[in-house]
Amino acid sequence: MTALIETGSMKMPDLGPLSKRNYLNSGYTVRSWLLTTDHKRIALLYLMSITFFFVLGGAAATLVRLDLMTPQADLVQSETFNKLFTAHGVIMVFFFLVPSIPAVLGNFLVPLMVGARDLAFPRLNLLSWYIYMLGGLFTLYALLAGGVDTGWTFYAPYSSTYSNTYVMATAVGIFITGFSSILTGLNFIVTIHKMRAPGLTWFRLPLFIWSIYATSIIMVLGTPVLAITLLLVGLERILGLGIFDPRLGGDPILFQHLFWFYSHPAVYIMILPSMGVISEIIPCYCRKRPFGYAFIGFSSFAIAVFSFLVWGHHLFVSGQSIYAGMVFSMLSYLVAIPSAVKVFNWTASLHKGSISFDTPMLYALGFVGLFTMGGLTGLFVAALAVDVHVHDTYFIVAHFHYIMVGGAVMGYLGGIHFWWPKMTGRLYPEGWARLSAILIFIGFNLTFFPQYILGYLGMPRRYHIYPPEFQVLNVMSSAGASILGVGYFFPLTYLVWSLYYGKRASANPWRATGLEWQTPSPPPTENFAETPIVLDEAYDYKRMDGQLAEGGTA
Amino acid sequence: MSDETQAAQLSPLAHQFDDLAQQNEADDLGMWLFLCTELMFFGGLFLAYTIYRTRDEATFAAASRELELLWGTVNTAVLLTSSLTMALAVHAAETRHRQKLIVFLFVTMLLGCAFVSIKFMEYYHKYLHGLMPLLGLPFKWDGTSPGHAEMFFDLYFVMTGVHALHMLIGLGIMLVLLVQATRGRLLGGFSGPVRVTGLYWHFVDLVWVFLFPLLYLIGAR
Numbered sequence: 028m029t030a031l032i033e034t035g036s037m038k039m040p041d042l043g044p045l046s047k048r049n050y051l052n053s054g055y056t057v058r059s060w061l062l063t064t065d066h067k068r069i070a071l072l073y074l075m076s077i078t079f080f081f082v083l084g085g086a087a088a089t090l091v092r093l094d095l096m097t098p099q100a101d102l103v104q105s106e107t108f109n110k111l112f113t114a115h116g117v118i119m120v121f122f123f124l125v126p127s128i129p130a131v132l133g134n135f136l137v138p139l140m141v142g143a144r145d146l147a148f149p150r151l152n153l154l155s156w157y158i159y160m161l162g163g164l165f166t167l168y169a170l171l172a173g174g175v176d177t178g179w180t181f182y183a184p185y186s187s188t189y190s191n192t193y194v195m196a197t198a199v200g201i202f203i204t205g206f207s208s209i210l211t212g213l214n215f216i217v218t219i220h221k222m223r224a225p226g227l228t229w230f231r232l233p234l235f236i237w238s239i240y241a242t243s244i245i246m247v248l249g250t251p252v253l254a255i256t257l258l259l260v261g262l263e264r265i266l267g268l269g270i271f272d273p274r275l276g277g278d279p280i281l282f283q284h285l286f287w288f289y290s291h292p293a294v295y296i297m298i299l300p301s302m303g304v305i306s307e308i309i310p311c312y313c314r315k316r317p318f319g320y321a322f323i324g325f326s327s328f329a330i331a332v333f334s335f336l337v338w339g340h341h342l343f344v345s346g347q348s349i350y351a352g353m354v355f356s357m358l359s360y361l362v363a364i365p366s367a368v369k370v371f372n373w374t375a376s377l378h379k380g381s382i383s384f385d386t387p388m389l390y391a392l393g394f395v396g397l398f399t400m401g402g403l404t405g406l407f408v409a410a411l412a413v414d415v416h417v418h419d420t421y422f423i424v425a426h427f428h429y430i431m432v433g434g435a436v437m438g439y440l441g442g443i444h445f446w447w448p449k450m451t452g453r454l455y456p457e458g459w460a461r462l463s464a465i466l467i468f469i470g471f472n473l474t475f476f477p478q479y480i481l482g483y484l485g486m487p488r489r490y491h492i493y494p495p496e497f498q499v500l501n502v503m504s505s506a507g508a509s510i511l512g513v514g515y516f517f518p519l520t521y522l523v524w525s526l527y528y529g530k531r532a533s534a535n536p537w538r539a540t541g542l543e544w545q546t547p548s549p550p551p552t553e554n555f556a557e558t559p560i561v562l563d564e565a566y567d568y569k570r571m572d573g574q575l576a577e578g579g580t581a
Numbered sequence: 582m583s584d585e586t587q588a589a590q591l592s593p594l595a596h597q598f599d600d601l602a603q604q605n606e607a608d609d610l611g612m613w614l615f616l617c618t619e620l621m622f623f624g625g626l627f628l629a630y631t632i633y634r635t636r637d638e639a640t641f642a643a644a645s646r647e648l649e650l651l652w653g654t655v656n657t658a659v660l661l662t663s664s665l666t667m668a669l670a671v672h673a674a675e676t677r678h679r680q681k682l683i684v685f686l687f688v689t690m691l692l693g694c695a696f697v698s699i700k701f702m703e704y705y706h707k708y709l710h711g712l713m714p715l716l717g718l719p720f721k722w723d724g725t726s727p728g729h730a731e732m733f734f735d736l737y738f739v740m741t742g743v744h745a746l747h748m749l750i751g752l753g754i755m756l757v758l759l760v761q762a763t764r765g766r767l768l769g770g771f772s773g774p775v776r777v778t779g780l781y782w783h784f785v786d787l788v789w790v791f792l793f794p795l796l797y798l799i800g801a802r
Contacts, residue, residue, distance in 0.1 A: 145597035147607040213614045221607040222597070251618040255625035259739070266715040268735045270629055276728035281632060285625055558599075 049452065049549040064149035065552055070135035071450070072156050077123050077131065078519070080163065084118035087111050089512065091491075092474075092505040098495045108491040109176035110192065116179030121201050122163055124431055125293060127439045128300035129246070130159070130211055133239050135450060137215055139543035139550065140233050142224025142559040147217040155210040162204030169196035178489065180290070183271035183282040187263035195264055198257045205250045205257075208296075212246030215239055224542070226561035233541055233565045234323050238303030241327035245292045245299075245334060253289035256282065283345055287338035295334040297431055298398070299327055301438025302369055305391045308445055309373050311539040312388035313380025316566040319372040326365035326372075333362045343414045352411055359409035366402050370395060385537075386460035390441030393468045394434060401429025404479065419489075422482025425475045433471055440467070440518065447522065448532030452549040455518075455525045463517035470514050473507025538575060540566055593770035601770055612777040616784045619747075623788055626740050630795060633736065637729040638800055644733035645801035647712055649703060653797040656699050657789065663692035664786045671779040674772035679765060682775070686759045689782070693752050700745050704738070713738070737796055744792060747785045754778050 050067045053059070060068060091111050094102040103111065134152065138145050146152050169175055175197045177186040186194050219240050223232070260282070262268045269275025271282040310317045317323060339347060339355030347355075373395055382388070404426040407413050417423060447455050477500040482488075486497050493501070535544040546555050598604040634641045670685035707713045711721030714731045715738060722730045758775060761767050767775050 143597065147597065148611060149595075149597060151611075209615075209618050213611055213618075216614055217607050217611045220610060221603055247614055247618050248621050251622035252625050255622050258743075259625075259629070262739060267717055268715065268739065269732060270735060270739075276732050278632070281629060285628070 048551060049547065050552045051452070051549050053552050062153075064145070064153050066134050066138050066146050066149065066152060067450070067550065067552075069152050069156055070131050070133075073126060073130040073134060073159070076156075076160060076163065077126055080118050080122040082519075084115050084123055085512065085515065087115035087118065088508070091115060092508040094491050095493075095501045096498075096505050098493050098498050098501075100492050103491075105491065106176060107174075109178075109489070110174030112489060113175045113178050114170055117166060117175070117197060117201070119431075120179055120293070120297075121204055122159075122166065124297040124435055125208055126159060126211075127297070127435065128304060128442060129208075129215070129239060129242055129296070130156075132235075132304065132439075132442045132446060133211070133215060133242075133300065136235065136446065136543055137218055137239060138222070139449075139546065139554055140236055140541060141219060141222055142227055142542045142555065142561065143218060143222035144553050144555075146214045147222055148214050151210055152214055155207040155214070158210070159204055159207035162200045162202070162207065165196050165200030165203065169193035169200065172196070180286060181257070181260060182286075183260060183263070183279045184273060184277075187260045187271050187282075188274070195261060198261050202254055202257045202261070205254050208246050209250045212243035212250075215243040216247065219243075224559050224561055227542075230321065230324075231561055231564055232324075234306035234317065234320065234327075235300075235303035237324040238299045238306065238327045241331040242296055242299045242303075244331050245296050248335070249289045249292040249296070252285060253293075256285040256289070259285075280342065280345055280347065283342050284338065287341045288335070291338040291341065292331075292334040294427070294430065295330055297435040298438075299330060301394065301398075301435045301442075302327065304438045304442035304445070305373060305394050306369075307539075307541070308387045308391040308441055309376050310566045310568060311445075311537050312385060312391070313377050313382045314568045314572055315376065315380045316564070316568060317372065318375035318378070319368075320564075320566070322368050323372050326368040329365035329368075330362060333358065333365070337362060337409075340409050340414070343411055344418050349411075356409055356411050360406065363402065363406055366398075370399055370402075384461075386455070386457060386464050387441045387445035387537075389461060389464040389468075390437050390444065393464065394437040394441065397429050397433025397437060397468075397471065401426055401433055404429065417482055419487055420482035421478040421486045421488055424488050425478035425482060428475045428478070433475070437467070440464070443518075443522075445537070446543070447525070448536045449543055449548050449550070451526055451529075452532055453525045453529030454532050454536060455529060456521050459517060459521045463514050463521075466510055466517070467514035470507050470510030470512070474504050474511050475507070477501070477503045477507070538571065540568060540571055593773075605773060605776075608773045608777050609780070612780045616780065619784060619788075623740075623743070626736070626743065627791070627795075630736050630740065633729070633732050637726060640724065640726045640729040641733050642800035643724050644730040645796060645799070647707075647710070648737070648797050648801075649706065650797055652699055652703055653793055656696050657793050659692050659696050659699070660786050660789050663689045663696070664783050666692065667779050667782045671772070671776050674762075674767050674775040675769070677768045679762065679768060682767065683759065683762050686755055686762060686775075690752055690755050690759065693748055693755070697745055697748050697752075700741060707734070740792055740796070744785065744788055747788070751778070751782050751785055754781070 050065055054063075060072065063069060063072075090103065091108070094100070094108060094111075100108070134146070170193075172193050175190070175192045175194055177190050177192070177194060181194070181198065186198075219232075219236055259268070259270050263271060263277075267275075269277040271277045271279050273279060306317060306323055337355060337359045339351055340359045343352050343356075373391075384392075404422070408417060408423060408426055444455060444460060447453070481497055481500045481504075484497070486493055532548045534547050536548075537544075542555075542559055542561070543550075545559065594601055594604055598607065666685045666689045670682055670689060673679075673681035673685055704713070708718070711719055712734055714720040714734050720727065720731050720734070724730065755778065758767060758778060761774075
């Protein structure tokens with residue numbers, strides 16, 4: 028009987044720098060990847076696919092920013108511009124941001140963090156990757172065949188009746204991909220409920236698990252509403268139904284209600300997992316337990332619940348009743364409470380910690396600042412009167428990019444760096460990684476801060492011909508985008524480089540707590556040699572550092 | 582090694598679970614969560630129905646009277662009976678009665694097919710009476726506000742159509758189960774797939790229990 032892995036003692040079996048047999052070298056054939064049911068391999072399949080879509084969506088954004096350098100339309104035609112920002116939005120939202128952290132880091136980490144051998148439904152997990160790819164193919168077809176010009180929001184009746192672009196193929200693609208998201212969320216919820224290791228009670232779970240759980244609830248309850256909405260739009264185009272078409276007695280506002288009933292919570296599908304990643308990184312790099320564990324955990328649930336009650340703030344100027352508007356405005360303000368709870372708790376966690384500024388921590392600190400900024404401007408646009416002024420302007424664009432890029436993508440990159448040694452068994456080059464984290468932070472702010480001002484001054488979104496006085500700010504924004512592009516290019520390069528030339532990682536290079544660090548890097552296919560038994564809370568860094576000082580292994 | 586592989590093939594337990602109880606609980610929870618997504622999916626349709634109904638209740642009631650109450654009632658009885666035979670099939674699988682499992686699965690499928698056939702017959706009647714406002718077909722409505730009547734039939738076809746699609750998916754799954762049952766599988770510890778399919782079937786049944794009064798009964802008679 029070998030020693031059980033216990034977090035209680037924090038003693039680790041000596042695993043060597045790279046164990047001989049792991050999930051990566053257990054098979055090299057294409058078949059062993061495409062038919063795998065191993066959650067870790069599926070996570071890597073997702074990683075490659077969403078990186079592809081990220082580059083594609085980024086290319087569309089590049090063309091948009093290039094075109095906006097001048098007030099005239101000199102790079103592309105107006106129709107092409109409409110298709111470009113639609114492609115950017117559709118790809119980034121449905122094929123990058125929504126699956127990003129859940130499908131990559133969540134898939135990889137949820138079973139490891141709860142001490143299980145795999146997710147509850149491994150074949151379903153593989154199926155959801157195939158569903159995702161099928162949806163992606165439909166969308167790629169739509170893009171290559173000629174594009175879509177409705178914007179990622181598909182507002183009816185333009186999308187259902189008038190647009191002569193490839194709306195159907197894109198809608199089918201998103202409809203299909205939605206099921207991938209539903210099945211992933213379902214798999215996580217069942218796994219977290221039923222597969223936790225002995226002793227791993229709810230309040231001993233890592234905060235990443237809490238936020239993935241909250242995200243999964245939104246995925247399971249929100250995504251089907253988008254599915255039925257897109258189905259009705261599709262049937263309207265094919266069968267001539269009139270649910271949303273005012274000419275046939277339908278109501279386009281109903282489309283907006285149904286669409287935002289999913290698509291507002293979808294914003295929290297993007298940001299909640301990032302918050303989970305940040306809650307893992309900050310304790311590790313300030314060597315102490317997070318301040319207010321239960322508050323951080325429950326605020327994830329509060330955000331998930333509130334997220335379903337605020338969709339009407341997208342309809343303030345769409346002809347929604349003013350009283351409904353007031354209620355939705357109030358409810359939208361409520362979301363600020365759990366969000367602020369998180370920000371204050373993370374900040375308080377730093378207090379008297381011994382902080383080190385490694386790459387994941389740089390991303391985490393960047394996240395806290397940028398998310399606060401995006402969240403506070405969210406309060407501006409949740410106010411009825413201010414929203415009338417800034418609605419459909421670049422202020423909105425800047426606001427949601429601070430959340431989705433400054434928040435979600437920063438968290439994603441921070442998480443990828445933090446768990447890269449665990450996923451690949453290799454360390455990334457720290458110098459290059461810090462440089463690119465700083466470049467991304469600077470580039471991001473230079474890109475999107477001017478857009479707040481542009482929007483406040485009245486530049487509408489989705490237009491590429493604008494008054495000449497807006498050019499300076501637009502050029503600043505495009506310049507920032509080029510820095511941001513360079514910042515994203517670095518990780519793409521050095522992470523691939525590190526696969527071949529990076530230093531071998533030990534089982535726990537960051538001296539972090541958490542079950543995933545107590546198995547070799549990369550982990551064996553079955554995750555743990557023995558089912559771990561958990562005897563203690565998740566973030567006892569004080570004891571871990573104490574044991575390290577006494578000469579224990581990490 | 583070969584002994585282990587054989588044991589793995591003979592055991593109903595998937596490798597990621599510790600014991601059968603854990604596996605059964607996970608399967609059940611998974612299906613219940615899937616049914617939650619289905620609930621939200623149909624919820625969008627029920628919302629659309631509610632909104633358009635409150636706009637013109639009189640026309641919705643008049644349009645509702647065009648539906649065939651007799652066939653709707655027969656279909657309700659057929660579907661509820663199929664839920665009973667499904668429950669009996671689950672019981673037969675769990676208590677290792679192979680013959681009974683095959684019979685009850687088969688009867689459930691028969692009843693399901695009967696439901697779908699009656700539904701399509703009703704569709705055909707609507708088509709003959711010019712009450713099928715799809716694909717640019719002419720819509721004949723003598724009463725007031727034909728626009729709202731058309732909306733009723735739009736909703737009628739979408740809601741019952743999506744429901745019928747769920748029936749067909751259920752029938753497909755049951756066909757697979759039936760084939761496996763004839764090969765002597767799905768009994769005792771292996772009965773999980775029958776149980777979760779049963780849950781799904783009861784849910785689809787339950788959706789009809791709401792569709793029937795909303796479309797055929799309320800305000801109309």
